[in-house]
Amino acid sequence: MASNRHWTWFYRLGSPRWFYETTGRWLPWLWTLTLVLLTAGLVWGLGYAPQDAKQGNSFRIIYLHVPVSFLALAGYYLMAIAGAIGLIWKMKLSYMVMKSAAPIGAALTFLALFTGAVWGKPTWGTYWVWDARITSMLILLFLYLGVLALQYAFHSQESGNKASAILALVGTVNIPIIYKSVDWWYTLHQPATIKFTSAPSMHIDMFQPLLLMIVALYSFYALALILFTRAEILQRERKATWVCELALQAGKDSAGEAG
Amino acid sequence: MSNVGFTAYLKRDLLLSYRRLGEAASPLMFFLLVSILIPLGVSPDPGRLAELAPGMIWVMALLATLLSTEGLFATDHQDGSLEQMLIAPQLLALPVLGKVTAHWLMTGLPLTLVSPLIGLMLSLPSVAVVPMMASLAVGTACLSLIGAVGAALTVSLRKGGLLLSILVIPLYIPVIIFGSAAVQTAVDGFNWLGPLAILAAMLCAAIALCPLAIAGALRLVSSN
Amino acid sequence: MPKTPLLSVDRLVFERDDCNIFEPVSFNIEAGDIVQIEGPNGAGKTTLIRLLTSALQPTSGSILFSGDNIADCHYEYLASILYIGHQPAVKMTLSAEENLRWMSPATTTASEIDAALAEVGLRGYEDVPCYSLSAGQHRRVALARLFTTGSKIWYLDEPFTAIDKQGVGILQARMGSHLAAGGCILLSTHQDLAMDKVRKYNIEPHSDREQQQ
Numbered sequence: 001m002a003s004n005r006h007w008t009w010f011y012r013l014g015s016p017r018w019f020y021e022t023t024g025r026w027l028p029w030l031w032t033l034t035l036v037l038l039t040a041g042l043v044w045g046l047g048y049a050p051q052d053a054k055q056g057n058s059f060r061i062i063y064l065h066v067p068v069s070f071l072a073l074a075g076y077y078l079m080a081i082a083g084a085i086g087l088i089w090k091m092k093l094s095y096m097v098m099k100s101a102a103p104i105g106a107a108l109t110f111l112a113l114f115t116g117a118v119w120g121k122p123t124w125g126t127y128w129v130w131d132a133r134i135t136s137m138l139i140l141l142f143l144y145l146g147v148l149a150l151q152y153a154f155h156s157q158e159s160g161n162k163a164s165a166i167l168a169l170v171g172t173v174n175i176p177i178i179y180k181s182v183d184w185w186y187t188l189h190q191p192a193t194i195k196f197t198s199a200p201s202m203h204i205d206m207f208q209p210l211l212l213m214i215v216a217l218y219s220f221y222a223l224a225l226i227l228f229t230r231a232e233i234l235q236r237e238r239k240a241t242w243v244c245e246l247a248l249q250a251g252k253d254s255a256g257e258a259g
Numbered sequence: 260m261s262n263v264g265f266t267a268y269l270k271r272d273l274l275l276s277y278r279r280l281g282e283a284a285s286p287l288m289f290f291l292l293v294s295i296l297i298p299l300g301v302s303p304d305p306g307r308l309a310e311l312a313p314g315m316i317w318v319m320a321l322l323a324t325l326l327s328t329e330g331l332f333a334t335d336h337q338d339g340s341l342e343q344m345l346i347a348p349q350l351l352a353l354p355v356l357g358k359v360t361a362h363w364l365m366t367g368l369p370l371t372l373v374s375p376l377i378g379l380m381l382s383l384p385s386v387a388v389v390p391m392m393a394s395l396a397v398g399t400a401c402l403s404l405i406g407a408v409g410a411a412l413t414v415s416l417r418k419g420g421l422l423l424s425i426l427v428i429p430l431y432i433p434v435i436i437f438g439s440a441a442v443q444t445a446v447d448g449f450n451w452l453g454p455l456a457i458l459a460a461m462l463c464a465a466i467a468l469c470p471l472a473i474a475g476a477l478r479l480v481s482s483n
Numbered sequence: 484m485p486k487t488p489l490l491s492v493d494r495l496v497f498e499r500d501d502c503n504i505f506e507p508v509s510f511n512i513e514a515g516d517i518v519q520i521e522g523p524n525g526a527g528k529t530t531l532i533r534l535l536t537s538a539l540q541p542t543s544g545s546i547l548f549s550g551d552n553i554a555d556c557h558y559e560y561l562a563s564i565l566y567i568g569h570q571p572a573v574k575m576t577l578s579a580e581e582n583l584r585w586m587s588p589a590t591t592t593a594s595e596i597d598a599a600l601a602e603v604g605l606r607g608y609e610d611v612p613c614y615s616l617s618a619g620q621h622r623r624v625a626l627a628r629l630f631t632t633g634s635k636i637w638y639l640d641e642p643f644t645a646i647d648k649q650g651v652g653i654l655q656a657r658m659g660s661h662l663a664a665g666g667c668i669l670l671s672t673h674q675d676l677a678m679d680k681v682r683k684y685n686i687e688p689h690s691d692r693e694q695q696q
Contacts, residue, residue, distance in 0.1 A: 181436045274577070
C-alpha cells in the first residue's frame with residue numbers, strides 16, 4: 001500500500017533486529033540507572049525517612065508496596081496497548097513486547113500482594129483482608145495469569161498472540177469496572193495516599209522517597225521488559241542470519257576467553 | 260437468505276437445544292443439585308442459610324452458566340458451521356448475538372424461573388424473591404455475553420473448558436458483586452433498584468461491546 | 484476493450500507463523516471457467532481456497548471480484564460465492580432436509596429440496612436425523628447444496644471424497660450445467676475430471692517451508 005512509504009520509520013521501529021541492536025546500546029546505562037535509583041530509594045525509604053505516627057516502622061513497606069502496585073497496573077495497560085498495536089498494525093515486535101510484559105506484570109502483582117500482606121500483619125493484625133485494593137490486585141493477578149495461559153495454550157504462535165491481545169484489551173475495559181465494583185463492595189483500605197489532582201495526604205518527608213521509588217520501579221520495569229523482549233526476539237528469530245551470526249560470535253568470544 | 264441474521268441463528272440454536280433437551284437441561288440440574296450441597300455442607304439452620312442465600316444462589320447460577328458456555332461455539336467449530344457463518348454475507352455480530360440470546364434463553368432464563376424454589380430451600384426471605392429473579396434475569400444475560408467472549412477465544416483449543424473458566428471468572432466479578440448486592444439490599448430492607456440499575460447498565464454495555472469482541476476473536480482465532 | 488474477469492487473483496501470498504505457505508499465486512477466472520487447483524499434499528490448496536472465501540486474510544496480494552477488491556464489495560462478493568470445505572457443516576441433530584433447507588436460499592421450495600436430496604442419492608432419507616447417517620452421506624447432504632444454490636462462484640475443496648463413481652458423474656453433470664449458465668468453479672481434487680476445458684493451476688509450496696524441514 002502506498003501509505004506504507006510514509007510509515008517507514010514506524011515499521012523500522014517494528015523491526016526486531018533494530019530493536020535488539022538499539023536496546024543493546026542502552027542496556028549498560030539502564031542497568032546503572034536502575035541499580036542506583038533502587039538502592040537510593042530503598043535505603044532512603046527503609047532507613048532514613050521519618051517514622052509514621054501511628055504505624056511506627058512497619059509502614060516502611062509502603063516504599064515497596066505502592067510503587068510495585070502502580071507498575072503492576074501500568075504494566076497491564078502497556079501489555080494491552082502492545083497487543084492492540086500488534087492487532088492493528090500486525091507488528092511482530094509489538095506482540096513480543098506484550099508477551100514479555102505478561103510475566104513481569106504477574107510477578108509485580110504477586111509482589112504487591114505479598115508486600116501488602118507483610119504490611120497488613122502489624123497494621124491490621126492479619127495477613128489477608130478482603131478490602132477493595134487488595135481484592136482488585138488479586139483479580140489483576142488472575143487477569144495476568146489468564147493472558148499468560150492463553151498465550152501458551154495455542155500451538156500456533158500467531159493465534160496465541162492474537163487471542164492474548166484480545167483478552168488483554170477486554171481486561172483493560174474491565175479493570176475500571178472491576179475496581180469500582182470491588183471498591184463499592186468493601187471500603188476498608190486506607191484512602192489512596194497519592195492523588196494526582198490534590199496534595200498528597202502524606203508528609204513531604206515521607207513522600208519524597210516514595211516518588212523516588214516509583215521512578216526507580218519504572219526504570220526497573222523498562223529494564224526487565226527490554227531484557228525479556230530481547231530474549232523473545234532471539235528465540236523467535238533464531239533462524240535469521242543476524243541471530244546466527246550473533247550466536248557464532250558469542251561462541252567465539254567465550255572460546256577465546258576460555259582458551 | 261434464510262440463514263442470515265439474528266433471528267435465523269436464534270431460532271436454529273433453540274431448535275438444536277430442543278433436540279438435545281437432556282444436554283440443554285444440565286445447567287439447571289447442576290443448579291438444583293448444588294443447592295442441596297449447601298445445607299449439607301454448612302448447616303441446615305434456617306438463620307444461617309438465610310444469611311448465605313443471596314450470595315450462594317448467585318455463585319451457583321454463575322457456575323451453572325459457566326459450565327454451559329463452553330459448548331457455545333465448540334460444535335460449530337468442529338462440524339464446519341463456524342466457517343460457513345464467517346463467510347456468510349452478514350455482520351458477524353448478528354449471528355453471534357442470536358446464538359448468545361439462545362444460550363441465555365436455555366440457561367439463564369430457566370435458572371431465573373427456578374430460583375424461587377431454591378430460595379425456598381435456602382430460607383431466603385420472601386421479600387427478596389422478586390429482586391433475586393430480576394437480578395438473575397439481567398445478570399445471567401451479562402454472564403452469557405461475557406462468557407461467549409471466552410468461548411470464542413478458546414474455541415479451537417482442546418480442553419478449553421478449564422482455561423475458559425480461568426479467563427472468564429475475573430470478568431464475571433462485577434456482575435456477581437452487583438447481582439448479589441441487589442438481593443442482599445432487599446433482604447436488609449433498602450432500595451434494591453440501585454444495584455439492579457447498575458446491572459442493567461452493564462448489560463447494555465455488554466450487548467454493545469461483547470459481540471464485537473466475540474466476532475473479532477472468532478475471525479482471528481478459528482484459523483488455528 | 485478487454486472484459487474484466489469475474490475473479491482476478493494477483494500475487495496472493497499468505498504467511499503463517501513467519502512462514503510463507505505457497506509461492507505467489509496469480510490467475511484470472513471468467514464466467515464459464517473451471518479451474519482445478521493441483522499440488523502435492525500440504526502445498527496449501529485448502530489455505531488458498533480459504534483465502535478466496537475471505538475466511539483468511541492474505542499477507543499481501545489482492546483478490547478482485549469483477550474489478551473491485553473483495554474488501555470493498557464484501558457483501559456482494561460473499562453473497563455470490565458458495566464454499567464446501569472438508570467439513571460438511573451438517574448438524575447431527577437436524578434431519579437431512581432441515582440441514583439442506585438451512586444451507587439453501589430462502590426462496591427454495593420444499594420440492595426443490597427433496598429433488599436435490601434425490602439427486603445425491605438420499606431419496607427416502609430426507610427426515611432421518613443426520614446422526615444416523617454415515618460420513619459419506621453427510622458429504623452428500625452438503626453437496627446437495629449444489630442443486631439448490633443460486634451462487635455464481637463455487638469453491639469446492641475435495642468435493643468427491645467418499646463419493647462413488649455414479650455420484651461423481653452426477654456431480655460433474657451438475658457442475659457442467661452450472662458452467663453453461665455462466666457460473667464458475669474453482670476446486671481442488673486429486674481426481675481427473677471428465678469435463679472439457681478444465682484449466683489446471685499448480686500450487687508450489689514456498690521455499691520457506693523447505694527450510695522448516
